[in-house]
Amino acid sequence: VTGRSQDDIVIFCAVVLAIVLAVGLFFVVPSLLGSLLNRVLPGHLLLVNLLEGLVRIGIFLGYIGAVTRMKEIKRVFMYHGAEHKTVYCHEHDEELTVENCKKYPVMHPRCGTAFLIMVMIIAIFVYTVTPINGLIELWGVPDGAPKLLLVILARILLMPVIAGVSYEITV
Secondary structure: OOHHHHHHHHHHHHHHHHHHHHHHHHHHHHHHHHHHHHHHOOOOHHHHHHHHHHHHHHHHHHHHHHHOOOHHHHHHHHHHHHHHHHHHHHHOOOOOOHHHHHOOOOOOOOOHHHHHHHHHHHHHHHHHHOOHHHHHHHOOOOOOHHHHHHHHHHHHHHHHHHHHHHHHHHO
16 A cells, blocks of 8 residues: 555545544434433423533534644634634735734634534524424334434434525524
8 A cells, every 4th residue: 555545544534533423422422312301301302402402512612622722723723713814804805914914803704613503503493393203203213223313314414404504694
């Protein structure tokens, strides 16, 4: 195996691992918790979905907080904030100088991180008003692993719709 193909294999494995971890953290863990809460709070679907969404947001914010403690990532975020200032300066048709960029805020409305938070908020709403559990029960799927798997799959399939709505709101 050549050096280039080894790099490709490592990158492929890293991407697959990242996707598995993301699905696990943001879909499986909250759905498992929601399933448990549904047993403890039967008939309180709105509250269960809200708590599940808050867990998802908590995991995301915890992740962001944890990675910002890493020296290298902190530096990346500093550059990212500088990019936001530069974008603001460019959008206002000003010359791209340090002095002009300094006057703009580090947060930008079209930031990907802010977009992800909006996706999570919209997901809470969509998952709350979409009777996924009820539809799966109508199909005769019993509680347990098969139902949980279908709930997770349905939520993943709803993500493009949720992302689209979130994009329209943030633009």
